[in-house]
Amino acid sequence: MSELKTPATGLTVGGRDLGRRRGRSGSSARLATMWTLIGPALLVYLGTVVASQIGGPVAVQGAYALVSLVAAVGLQIFTGTSGVLSFGHIAFTAVGAWAYGLLTIDPTLKKALLPDLFSFLADVHAPWPVALAVATTVGGFLAFAVAPFLMRLNGLQAGIATFGLLMVVGQVLTYWSSIGPRSGQAMVGVPADLPLERLVLVAIGVIIVSWVYQHARTARLLRATREDLTAAPGSGINVTIHRVIAFTISGAVCGLGGGLWAATNRVVQSSHFGVGMTFTIIAILVLGGTRSLWGAVLGTLVWSALDSLLVYLQGGVTLGDYVVSIPEGARPIILGATLIVALMVRPDGLTGGRELTWPVQRWRRRG
Amino acid sequence: MHFGQSLIDALSLGALYALVALGIGLVFGVMRLANFAHGEIITGAAYALIFTWHLGPVVSVFVSLLVGVVLAILMELLVFRRLRTTTPATLLIASFGLSFLLQRVYEALFGTNVRTAPVASGLAGTVTVLGLRLQILSLVTIALTAVLLLAVHYFLTRTNLGLQVRAASTDFRTARLLGVRADRVIMLTFGISGGLAAVVAFVMTVQTGAVGPTFGVPLTVLALVGAVIGGIDRVIGSLVGGFLMGFASSFFSSWLPEGIVRFRDAFVFLLVILVLLVKPAGLLAGSGTVERT
Amino acid sequence: MSDLPGKVAATTPTQTPLLDVRDLEVRYSGVPAVKGVSFHVDRGETVGLIGPNGAGKSSTVLALAGAVRASSGSATLDGVELTGHSPEEVVRLGLSLVPEGRNMFDGLTVTENLRLGAVARRSEVPLTAAIAEVVELFPILGEFRDRPAGLLSGGQQQQLAIARTLLAAPRMLILDEPSLGLSPTAVDVVFDALGRIRDAGTSVLVVEQRAEFTIAFCDRTHVLHDGRLTLALTPGAAHDADLLTKAYFGS
Numbered sequence: 064m065s066e067l068k069t070p071a072t073g074l075t076v077g078g079r080d081l082g083r084r085r086g087r088s089g090s091s092a093r094l095a096t097m098w099t100l101i102g103p104a105l106l107v108y109l110g111t112v113v114a115s116q117i118g119g120p121v122a123v124q125g126a127y128a129l130v131s132l133v134a135a136v137g138l139q140i141f142t143g144t145s146g147v148l149s150f151g152h153i154a155f156t157a158v159g160a161w162a163y164g165l166l167t168i169d170p171t172l173k174k175a176l177l178p179d180l181f182s183f184l185a186d187v188h189a190p191w192p193v194a195l196a197v198a199t200t201v202g203g204f205l206a207f208a209v210a211p212f213l214m215r216l217n218g219l220q221a222g223i224a225t226f227g228l229l230m231v232v233g234q235v236l237t238y239w240s241s242i243g244p245r246s247g248q249a250m251v252g253v254p255a256d257l258p259l260e261r262l263v264l265v266a267i268g269v270i271i272v273s274w275v276y277q278h279a280r281t282a283r284l285l286r287a288t289r290e291d292l293t294a295a296p297g298s299g300i301n302v303t304i305h306r307v308i309a310f311t312i313s314g315a316v317c318g319l320g321g322g323l324w325a326a327t328n329r330v331v332q333s334s335h336f337g338v339g340m341t342f343t344i345i346a347i348l349v350l351g352g353t354r355s356l357w358g359a360v361l362g363t364l365v366w367s368a369l370d371s372l373l374v375y376l377q378g379g380v381t382l383g384d385y386v387v388s389i390p391e392g393a394r395p396i397i398l399g400a401t402l403i404v405a406l407m408v409r410p411d412g413l414t415g416g417r418e419l420t421w422p423v424q425r426w427r428r429r430g
Numbered sequence: 431m432h433f434g435q436s437l438i439d440a441l442s443l444g445a446l447y448a449l450v451a452l453g454i455g456l457v458f459g460v461m462r463l464a465n466f467a468h469g470e471i472i473t474g475a476a477y478a479l480i481f482t483w484h485l486g487p488v489v490s491v492f493v494s495l496l497v498g499v500v501l502a503i504l505m506e507l508l509v510f511r512r513l514r515t516t517t518p519a520t521l522l523i524a525s526f527g528l529s530f531l532l533q534r535v536y537e538a539l540f541g542t543n544v545r546t547a548p549v550a551s552g553l554a555g556t557v558t559v560l561g562l563r564l565q566i567l568s569l570v571t572i573a574l575t576a577v578l579l580l581a582v583h584y585f586l587t588r589t590n591l592g593l594q595v596r597a598a599s600t601d602f603r604t605a606r607l608l609g610v611r612a613d614r615v616i617m618l619t620f621g622i623s624g625g626l627a628a629v630v631a632f633v634m635t636v637q638t639g640a641v642g643p644t645f646g647v648p649l650t651v652l653a654l655v656g657a658v659i660g661g662i663d664r665v666i667g668s669l670v671g672g673f674l675m676g677f678a679s680s681f682f683s684s685w686l687p688e689g690i691v692r693f694r695d696a697f698v699f700l701l702v703i704l705v706l707l708v709k710p711a712g713l714l715a716g717s718g719t720v721e722r723t
Numbered sequence: 724m725s726d727l728p729g730k731v732a733a734t735t736p737t738q739t740p741l742l743d744v745r746d747l748e749v750r751y752s753g754v755p756a757v758k759g760v761s762f763h764v765d766r767g768e769t770v771g772l773i774g775p776n777g778a779g780k781s782s783t784v785l786a787l788a789g790a791v792r793a794s795s796g797s798a799t800l801d802g803v804e805l806t807g808h809s810p811e812e813v814v815r816l817g818l819s820l821v822p823e824g825r826n827m828f829d830g831l832t833v834t835e836n837l838r839l840g841a842v843a844r845r846s847e848v849p850l851t852a853a854i855a856e857v858v859e860l861f862p863i864l865g866e867f868r869d870r871p872a873g874l875l876s877g878g879q880q881q882q883l884a885i886a887r888t889l890l891a892a893p894r895m896l897i898l899d900e901p902s903l904g905l906s907p908t909a910v911d912v913v914f915d916a917l918g919r920i921r922d923a924g925t926s927v928l929v930v931e932q933r934a935e936f937t938i939a940f941c942d943r944t945h946v947l948h949d950g951r952l953t954l955a956l957t958p959g960a961a962h963d964a965d966l967l968t969k970a971y972f973g974s
């Protein structure tokens with residue numbers, strides 16, 4: 064209690080760098096590095112297999128969890144590497160979902176449902192891989208387009224400006240009927256092209272992309288600026304450029320997540336892509352640990368498991384003579400409280416911002 | 431619409447936003463917390479008005495004020511006090527989570543549909559002054575804001591506690607070394623911000639007569655954004671930013687052409703992003719930036 | 724302190740000292756900055772603390788003031804334990820720190836700064852009289868009473884920092900590098916005032932970089948090196964080149 068509780072100063076998320084581990088040699092080092100990729104991917108794969116074996120609602124929740132995972136990994140690519148907060152990434156998810164919906168809904172149905180559409184949008188039709196690619200591109204492009212404006216801001220200002228982006232995109236998608244349904248209505252009839260086994264492959268692909276990015280020079284430089292922004296200019300690192308790169312990749316991944324979401328939910332509506340979804344992916348990252356890919360993966364797993372458990376409890380569970388159940392409405396409250404408690408007890412998340420370590424033999428060497 | 435009328439409307443909306451931004455800015459000063467959950471204080475106080483209005487205006491307004499102050503202080507005690515040593519980014523996320531959480535609590539308690547009561551319906555009429563048909567509520571809002579601003583100004587500049595709040599906002603650590611009690615000052619500031627939120631809740635509830643779980647959100651988001659572009663580092667910055675935000679929204683609503691008016695917030699936010707680009711620390715930022723060392 | 728060489732100030736306290744620091748340790752994220760420091764300050768005594776950059780001087784006094792947590796050890800003021808208290812409580816117990824750097828509330832006027840200093844005032848003397856007293860000590864503050872502190876010069880700000888701290892009426896006044904960044908004349912003004920504060924009976928602990936000057940000014944000066952006290956010097960040592968070298972560069 065005696066410590067001076069001055070509000071902290073830097074707005075970047077402080078802590079240890081998770082990047083390159085030096086001082087190790089040969090194959091063991093390579094193995095440990097590869098494990099930071101293989102471990103999370105394996106976990107995602109096994110988790111999906113288990114969910115699909117259980118089937119029913121669990122398999123459905125598994126599908127949504129994979130979608131959340133992609134969005135969370137997308138946000139982690141930016142926030143985790145740069146230390147800059149973003150409340151705006153769901154905007155990229157939204158445009159990705161929009162693109163995917165417009166490309167995959169049958170044109171006849173589309174013309175009936177969305178009468179005001181630009182004619183080229185009304186006629187276009189594409190198979191799901193193309194639609195996913197376009198969703199990714201649209202997300203990445205939007206991120207790239209706004210990045211020069213947003214990337215010069217830090218901390219609170221960045222949070223507010225990215226939140227503004229979310230609001231603007233939300234409003235445009237809600238009301239601009241030339242590119243979607245009339246005000247606030249839904250796009251329905253998105254085909255179910257992405258069952259669990261495809262989803263999981265896409266999700267693992269995203270994990271690989273994130274891993275490759277984290278090991279690229281641009282990500283290392285950006286991480287170096289995360290701790291101390293004021294030192295960056297002196298070191299010759301152009302923070303803005305590396306942030307734009309991170310933001311674009313992360314926007315693309317979130318756009319892809321939007322496509323997956325459209326295929327999974329099969330109904331797309333602008334009101335889905337608001338504060339609630341933003342809350343979910345931020346909570347996932349906070350829970351797992353913003354500063355590592357492993358954090359995004361573990362966070363998604365724990366969050367989704369908790370969410371599923373709560374859904375399950377809502378239905379009532381018989382334990383011997385007792386029926387345990389939680390009231391309707393308690394689920395989001397518990398989830399909300401989880402985020403806050405996580406911030407209090409583990410501000411660096413369950414992983415502490417570290418990548419997964421090779422379980423067989425732990426290298427504790429520092430160097 | 432007559433220009434004079436819409437000017438008064440814009441002034442009154444600006445005043446309302448300024449009150450919200452003031453509450454947010456005061457807390458930011460001492461805590462470096464941009465409190466998203468300020469809106470849920472407004473919502474709570476508004477529910478209190480709706481549910482107690484049948485007990486008479488005096489009781490109801492009193493209860494509502496109490497709810498606002500107590501909610502704000504509880505937030506500090508249960509959540510933000512434990513996060514005081516973390517970064518402003520973490521605090522922002524926490525308040526974002528708290529805002530979400532409280533909305534769900536309101537949903538669970540009072541349902542997703544709005545609750546209604548004819549709160550101070552007498553204020554909903556209009557008067558004609560110099561040929562202008564003016565809403566009584568607009569005039570009341572402006573007057574109420576003026577009084578509250580004067581009161582806050584008096585508190586901050588003339589009283590000992592206000593001096594401590596100002597010192598803590600400038601440099602908390604040094605203030606504590608001089609004997610300023612951190613917990614007390616922060617709790618007091620939260621209390622004031624809760625009271626201001628209750629006043630805002632009153633005006634809003636009179637205007638709409640209906641309160642739902644996300645009642646305070648739009649207002650708070652815009653006012654928070656306004657505070658940041660005004661320069662949340664200083665009370666005057668928050669105040670002016672909030673005012674401009676309300677003023678601009680009101681004017682856009684009255685004068686943007688049909689068909690575009692629905693994109694009003696998009697315009698407002700684009701403007702905000704532009705302002706932040708030119709002046710990242712806000713229009714009226716002090717010499718230091720928000721991210722101080 | 725029996726193992727100290729040379730001109731040791733062998734002050735074996737006859738009564739309990741006012742400030743008694745024992746085995747004080749400070750760590751930052753586990754890394755020790757102060758590694759078991761013990762010393763005392765008697766009533767009415769002026770004690771110096773010198774040492775190179777990073778020696779742990781500021782950490783020591785911040786720990787005494789409650790601004791950083793002591794990881795172990797104790798510090799008592801007149802028998803009352805200080806560690807574990809928040810800074811605002813420590814001030815009320817009678818120990819005040821003028822921290823390193825001037826830490827002005829730029830937008831607040833000189834008078835407002837002084838009023839803040841009196842927030843935790845421990846004296847029955849009316850505030851107006853007390854303010855008059857510090858203004859007598861630092862006349863420039865009277866002249867600029869309505870000026871924002873941010874507009875004062877460095878030397879004036881240091882005077883204000885000391886003045887407002889005095890208004891708490893501390894029994895134990897600690898100053899962390901009061902001469903930092905000041906012109907020689909400003910240093911003279913500050914130390915002249917410190918001399919008078921000492922003469923008025925307040926116990927003073929001064930952290931400084933300038934060894935010779937500090938040793939001459941204080942009744943007793945400790946040298947801190949890499950988190951440990953290495954030497955204790957009396958004013959006579961101020962002109963002992965050998966000891967001074969030790970003080971600067973460690974043993």
Ligand SMILES: Nc1ncnc2c1ncn2[C@@H]1O[C@H](COP(=O)(O)OP(=O)(O)OP(=O)(O)O)[C@@H](O)[C@H]1O
Pocket residue numbers: 751752756774775776777778779780781782783823932
């Ligand atoms: N807040 C902090 N976090 C981490 N390390 C710190 C912190 N403050 C000081 N240190 C470290 O503790 C050690 C002692 O620092 P301290 O400021 O006490 O030294 P000092 O003797 O006052 O130096 P100076 O003469 O430069 O003021 C240094 O190595 C410093 O880097």
Ligand SMILES: [Mg+2]
Pocket residue numbers: 780781782823899
């Ligand atoms: Mg120092």
